[in-house]
Amino acid sequence: xxxxxxxxxxxxxxxxxxxxxxxxxxxxxxxxxxxxxxxxxxxxxxxxxxxxxxxxxxxxxxxxxxxxxxxxxxxxxxxxxxxxxxxxxxxxxxxxxxxxxxxxxxxxxxxxxxxxxxxxxxxxxxxxxxxxxxxxxxxxxxxxxxxxxxxxxxxxxxxxxxxxxxxxxxxxxxxxxxxxxxxxxxxxxxxxxxxxxxxxxxxxxxxxxxxxxxxxxxxxxxxxxxxxxx
Numbered sequence: 001x002x003x004x005x006x007x008x009x010x011x012x013x014x015x016x017x018x019x020x021x022x023x024x025x026x027x028x029x030x031x032x033x034x035x036x037x038x039x040x041x042x043x044x045x046x047x048x049x050x051x052x053x054x055x056x057x058x059x060x061x062x063x064x065x066x067x068x069x070x071x072x073x074x075x076x077x078x079x080x081x082x083x084x085x086x087x088x089x090x091x092x093x094x095x096x097x098x099x100x101x102x103x104x105x106x107x108x109x110x111x112x113x114x115x116x117x118x119x120x121x122x123x124x125x126x127x128x129x130x131x132x133x134x135x136x137x138x139x140x141x142x143x144x145x146x147x148x149x150x151x152x153x154x155x156x157x158x159x160x161x162x163x164x165x166x167x168x169x170x171x172x173x174x175x176x177x178x179x180x181x182x183x184x185x186x187x188x189x190x191x192x193x194x195x196x197x198x199x200x201x202x203x204x205x206x207x208x209x210x211x212x213x214x215x216x217x218x219x220x221x222x223x224x225x226x227x228x229x230x
Contacts, residue, residue, distance in 0.1 A: 012106055014166065014183055015051025022047045046102075053106050056211035058178030062147070063219040065198075066177055067097055067208035068110045068154050069190040074098040076200055076224075081153045081193045082141040084119035092153075092193040095200050095215050097208050099159075099188050107182040108211040109144070110192050111152045114174045117143040118167065123158070140165045142181070150218065153193035156184055178211035203227035 011019070022044040030037030059066065075096035081087045099105055123138040138158040145151055156165045167182040169175060192215055194200065200216050202208070203225060208215075 009049070009052040009054045011048060012051050012053040012183065015048065018051065019044060019047050050101065050105060052104050053180075054104065056108070056178060056209065058176075058211050059214060061217075062112065063217050064177065064214050065110050065152065065192065065194065065216040065218065066108065067210055067213040067215055068107050068192060069097045069099050069208065070103040070105075070210050071097045071099040071189075071208055073202050073204055073206045073208060074189070076202070076204060079191075079193070082119065082121065082139065082155060084121055085117055085141055085143050085153060087143070087151075087153070090196070092196065093198065093200060095192045095194065095202060097190050097192075099184070099190070104210065105183050105185065105188070106180055106210065107154075107156060107184070107190060109175045109177050109179045109181050110154050110215065111144055111146055112175065112177040113144040113146040113152070115142055115169050115171055116145040116151070117141075118169065118171055119143075120165075138165060140167050140182070142167070142169060144175075150195045152195065153191075155191040155193075156182055157189045157191060158184065159188040199224040201225050205229065 022040065026037055026040030026044050029040040073095060075094065077094055078091035079094040080089055080091050119141045121139050123136055140156040142154050143151060144154065156167065158165055164185045169181040175181060194216055195218065198216050198218055199222060202215055
């Protein structure tokens with residue numbers, strides 16, 4: 001990898017118009033007062049990095065569950081999947097990945113399979129790091145059916161600043177693990193509901209990379225992983 005590639009990442013097309021708007025405002029600010037212009041330039045660079053869409057090295061393995069988002073594991077707990085998916089009242093292990101406004105916000109498939117259902121639910125916009133965000137906030141839930149019959153749920157959740165959930169997947173569409181399926185503007189969270197009996201391989205506070213970090217292995221019989229903070 002060239003040094004330039006470390007700092008300059010591809011940008012998702014969704015970001016072009018926003019970076020353009022920031023750039024025009026920056027030119028106006030420079031015309032009004034140079035210090036404001038430099039502030040605008042900094043915000044324009046931030047906007048570009050917000051919409052960055054870098055390539056990822058997706059681990060191969062049909063039983064691996066990958067992180068759907070860049071960010072930090074904020075919750076690991078039993079929870080009932082979104083009612084709109086019709087999966088019943090049985091709690092499943094939920095792993096939540098919180099994305100700050102500095103993370104890459106392109107969402108990727110946690111497993112390979114067919115999109116069996118997509119359900120959008122309007123709601124509020126409280127801080128996405130809070131537990132109640134899973135039930136109260138605007139969300140978009142996807143039910144993924146794997147070839148072995150097991151199902152994995154991934155939910156896009158709007159946050160305090162986020163005001164737009166984008167999902168490019170369609171019902172009946174087959175997708176691979178690590179494929180891009182959506183994006184959320186600006187700062188939010190993704191929940192993954194694991195199949196019954198599957199323990200997570202991550203811990204609270206762990207940093208995740210979408211399409212690369214492994215949340216769980218469906219073939220593993222190991223208990224939930226423990227960690228320490230240093």
